[in-house]
Amino acid sequence: MNLPPSRRSDVSAALADAPVDGSLRLQHCGSCGTVQYPPRERCGHCLADALIWQEISGAATLLAVSTLSHSLEPWFAERLPWQVASLRLDAGPVVFAHLAASRAQPHARLRVANARDASGAWCLVAFEGEANTFVRQLEQPGIWP
Amino acid sequence: MSTAYTGVALAAPVSLGYTRTSTHAAPWFVGGALEAMLRQSGLPKSAVDGLAVGSFTLAPDSVVTLTQYYGLEARFLESLPFGGASGIVALRRAARAVQCGDAEVIACIGADTNHTEGFRDLVANFSGFSVDASWPYGAAGPNLPFSLITARYIAETGATREDFGRVCVAQRANARGFPQALFGNKPLSMEQYLAARQVAGPLHLFDCVMPCAGAEGFLVMSEDRARSLGIPHARVLAADERHNAFAADDVQLRAGWNAFAPQLWERAGCGPQDMHLLQTYDDYPVISMLQMEALGFCAPGGAPEFVRSTVLTNDGGGLPHNTSGGQLSVGQAGAAGGFLGLVEAIRQITGRALGQQVPGARRAVVGGYGMINYDRGLCSAAAVLEGA
Numbered sequence: 347m348n349l350p351p352s353r354r355s356d357v358s359a360a361l362a363d364a365p366v367d368g369s370l371r372l373q374h375c376g377s378c379g380t381v382q383y384p385p386r387e388r389c390g391h392c393l394a395d396a397l398i399w400q401e402i403s404g405a406a407t408l409l410a411v412s413t414l415s416h417s418l419e420p421w422f423a424e425r426l427p428w429q430v431a432s433l434r435l436d437a438g439p440v441v442f443a444h445l446a447a448s449r450a451q452p453h454a455r456l457r458v459a460n461a462r463d464a465s466g467a468w469c470l471v472a473f474e475g476e477a478n479t480f481v482r483q484l485e486q487p488g489i490w491p
Numbered sequence: 492m493s494t495a496y497t498g499v500a501l502a503a504p505v506s507l508g509y510t511r512t513s514t515h516a517a518p519w520f521v522g523g524a525l526e527a528m529l530r531q532s533g534l535p536k537s538a539v540d541g542l543a544v545g546s547f548t549l550a551p552d553s554v555v556t557l558t559q560y561y562g563l564e565a566r567f568l569e570s571l572p573f574g575g576a577s578g579i580v581a582l583r584r585a586a587r588a589v590q591c592g593d594a595e596v597i598a599c600i601g602a603d604t605n606h607t608e609g610f611r612d613l614v615a616n617f618s619g620f621s622v623d624a625s626w627p628y629g630a631a632g633p634n635l636p637f638s639l640i641t642a643r644y645i646a647e648t649g650a651t652r653e654d655f656g657r658v659c660v661a662q663r664a665n666a667r668g669f670p671q672a673l674f675g676n677k678p679l680s681m682e683q684y685l686a687a688r689q690v691a692g693p694l695h696l697f698d699c700v701m702p703c704a705g706a707e708g709f710l711v712m713s714e715d716r717a718r719s720l721g722i723p724h725a726r727v728l729a730a731d732e733r734h735n736a737f738a739a740d741d742v743q744l745r746a747g748w749n750a751f752a753p754q755l756w757e758r759a760g761c762g763p764q765d766m767h768l769l770q771t772y773d774d775y776p777v778i779s780m781l782q783m784e785a786l787g788f789c790a791p792g793g794a795p796e797f798v799r800s801t802v803l804t805n806d807g808g809g810l811p812h813n814t815s816g817g818q819l820s821v822g823q824a825g826a827a828g829g830f831l832g833l834v835e836a837i838r839q840i841t842g843r844a845l846g847q848q849v850p851g852a853r854r855a856v857v858g859g860y861g862m863i864n865y866d867r868g869l870c871s872a873a874a875v876l877e878g879a
Contacts, residue, residue, distance in 0.1 A: 351615065351627050359622050384624035384865060409741050410646075412638035412692040414630050418611045422629035430628045432866060434637045434741050440626050441864055442635065452646055469627055 352465035358385040359469035360399040364460035368477025370404035370470075371460055372437070373397045383439035404457040406433040406472065409440065410451050411439040420463060431472050433458055443470040450474065495760065496727035499586040500717035500879065502710045503528040504837040506578045506845070509671040509705035509822055512605045518560050519550040520602035520607055520827075524708035525561060528598055532710055532722050541567030541711075543585055545577030545826035548603045557867040567594035571826065575772045576705070576732060577601050578830035579872035583713035583730050593711060602706035603825025603850030613825075620865040633774060633863040634699065635673025636743075638692035640867075641777045643742040645693055650795040652693070655776040656684040658812070659819055666816025669846030673703055673822040697819070700774045705824030707834045714879065715776050723841035723879070729759035730874035732859075740867075743789070743868055747871025748785035748858060752761075756787065759875040766875075767852040768839055769810055771859040772830030773817040777824035777866070782858040788874060805847040815846055826863055831875065833857045838876035853878045 350395050351440050354361075364371040373382050377390035377395035389394050416430040429445040435458060450472075451455060459480055461471040473480045505527040508520050517542040521544055529536055542565050544554045552560070559586045567588050581599035581779045582807075614632030616622065625635060644650055663679035666672035679697060687696035719726040731754070733747025756762050758825035763786060770778040780794035788810065802809030815821060815835040818828045836855040838844050859872035 350629065351674070353615075353622060355619050355623050356628070370537075378816065379589075384620040384621070397607065408691075410642040412630065412635055412642065413692045414638075415689040416691065418614075418631045419629055428629050429522075430630065430635060432636075432742070437690035440741065442624055442866065444628065451642065463627065478523045 347425065349465040350421045350463045351419060352467040354467050355385065356386040357387050358468065361385070361460060364468060366461050368457070368480035369401050370458055371399055371401050372439070373489050374400045374402065378482050381435070381439060383441055402437045404459050406441070406458045407434040408433050408452055408454040408456055408472070410452055411445060411450065433472055440471050443472040446471055446473040496586045496730065497588070498714050499589055499727055499834060500712055500714040500724035501582065501600040501610055501727065501837050501876070502712065502717050502722050502724040503532040504669045504832070504834040505531060506707050506834055506861060507705065509673055509703055509824060511703050511711055512607050512609070513704035514606070515604055515691070515704070516874065517546045517602060517604045518552055518557060519694065520604060520704065520706040521546065521557060521600050524600045524602055524706040525598055525779040527709055528531040528710050533720060534596060536563065539563060539596050539598050540565055541585060541588060543569035543571055543597060543599045545573065545581065545601040545829060547570035547825045548609065557702070558782045566812045569595055571601070573829065573870045574826060575774065575829040575868070576859035576861040576870035576872040578833040579730060579859040579874050580732055582711065582727065582833065582874055583732060586727055589713055595716065598708060599710045599711060600708040601704065601827040601830035603704060603827055605704040605824070606703055608755055618795045618864045624865055633733070634691045636863050636866050637775045637777065638694045640743055641693045641775065644744060644777050647744065648795055650655050650780070652685060653681065654795040654798055655698055656681050657798045658776040658779050659684055660873065662813045662817045663820050664804045665811070665814050665847060666820035667846065669815040669821065669835035671705065672820050673814040674820045694775065698775050698829070700823035702820045703733060703822030703824050705822065705827050707827040707830035707835055709834055710738065717879070723843055725837045725840050725876045725878050728761065728877050729755050730872070731755050732870065732872035735869050736871060743867035744781065745785060745791070746781065746868060747859065748782060748873055752786050752873070753872060755875065761854065763856070766854050766856050768814055768834050768849050768855045769812045769857060771813060772829070772832060772858050773813055773819050774823060774828065776819070778860055779812070782860070786858065794839065805849050811849045814844070829859055829861055833859070836876055840876060842878070
């Protein structure tokens with residue numbers, strides 16, 4: 347059976363255990379407080395390596411939406427069209443996320459949360475409403491991976 | 492200290508080996524470019540004492556191992572991991588080395604092979620960031636960031652599909668007669684452009700480059716040397732590069748060119764109005780439009796109107812743009828895509844076009860752009876050139 351790409355970097359291994367309950371855990375610099383993404387082994391602001399994985403606010407502003415009509419990955423190719431978005435987290439970084447809010451427009455206020463895709467690997471999902479909304483969406487097959 | 496590239500010549504521009512896929516390894520393409528440049532310049536291999544190579548598919552070889560492969564003794568080697576900015580970065584490194592006497596003749600080459608699954612392997616493992624944060628979301632490499640950039644550009648400027656189509660259709664007309672263009676014999680009408688299938692968001696089939704194999708190259712030497720060889724050559728009026736510029740922007744609607752363009756034109760002693768042709772890096776039409784804006788051909792956000800009112804074909808008396816068809820018509824041969832516009836500009840301004848010569852072309856500006864690490868391209872470069 348086809349699955350989405352499951353490979354992730356070693357530096358992101360902590361996200362494999364992130365709770366999937368509508369919350370968001372990302373890297374936070376213990377030295378300067380910067381929240382960063384994608385994960386790395388040093389802070390992209392102060393270069394310290396005192397990085398801590400911790401829960402941060404998932405509040406985010408939608409920047410742009412891409413509806414994929416083509417994919418080289420068979421799992422996605424079987425599920426097209428597929429929506430992905432870029433978002434600016436209030437906490438700082440820009441993230442790409444699977445978009446569960448299908449009619450969201452740029453500048454919309456959404457939430458980003460940790461999740462697992464169908465391969466079991468970590469991913470990010472953007473959705474509307476509060477964390478409990480997301481947990482309900484988890485139970486609806488087909489909305490996201 | 493002067494920052495000018497005085498006394499430096501760009502010569503022996505070559506483009507070769509373009510095919511959809513190839514079973515040859517990258518050193519076959521790099522070596523083919525080197526052979527063609529020696530033939531064109533009349534120089535023996537022993538005269539080449541510098542080699543600068545951009546290639547995504549060279550591993551396990553490197554610019555170092557290539558010296559033994561080709562039997563070259565070199566005193567200047569440069570590896571160019573700059574993707575679509577590789578050609579202009581090569582020019583800048585090689586020009587300084589020649590000016591300072593570190594080398595006399597430097598072969599600058601961008602070349603890549605493309606095996607059957609090559610593109611998927613390349614984008615699946617492009618960088619640490621892309622492995623974690625881009626590839627798992629299902630799009631083919633840069634299609635995702637570029638569909639997001641294009642969507643935001645449309646929202647902010649009112650650009651229409653026809654506007655992007657004008658860039659693509661004009662380039663396809665320019666590709667006619669260029670022997671290496673994989674789509675040179677396939678005319679593209681606006682109707683065909685608009686009818687193409689969707690790929691990702693606002694990107695449709697003809698907005699996306701086709702990955703392929705191929706090679707591009709040019710020689711950098713002193714102008715005295717080029718004159719004594721009696722070979723056509725171009726001068727560098729100005730060149731610059733910037734990496735990770737405007738990192739705090741939400742979406743990349745400007746890049747390094749915006750940071751350095753005023754100084755670039757000041758050093759060049761001329762402006763956009765003095766250019767006979769423009770070569771932009773064109774993996775998607777939106778990035779060509781961002782270069783038109785950044786390099787001063789129109790105001791920020793003004794490219795949609797600019798392409799409606801400016802003839803971009805070689806024969807239209809407007810601003811010939813991507814005169815050999817660009818990557819959208821030739822194909823994207825990996826890092827060679829970062830040399831294509833530069834190599835074509837050298838041919839055009841020395842009157843040696845292989846396809847359609849722009850009559851009287853003497854000055855050109857070339858843009859480079861590369862390395863979509865995650866949500867944006869990190870490398871921007873540009874060069875203003877004049878035929879000697």
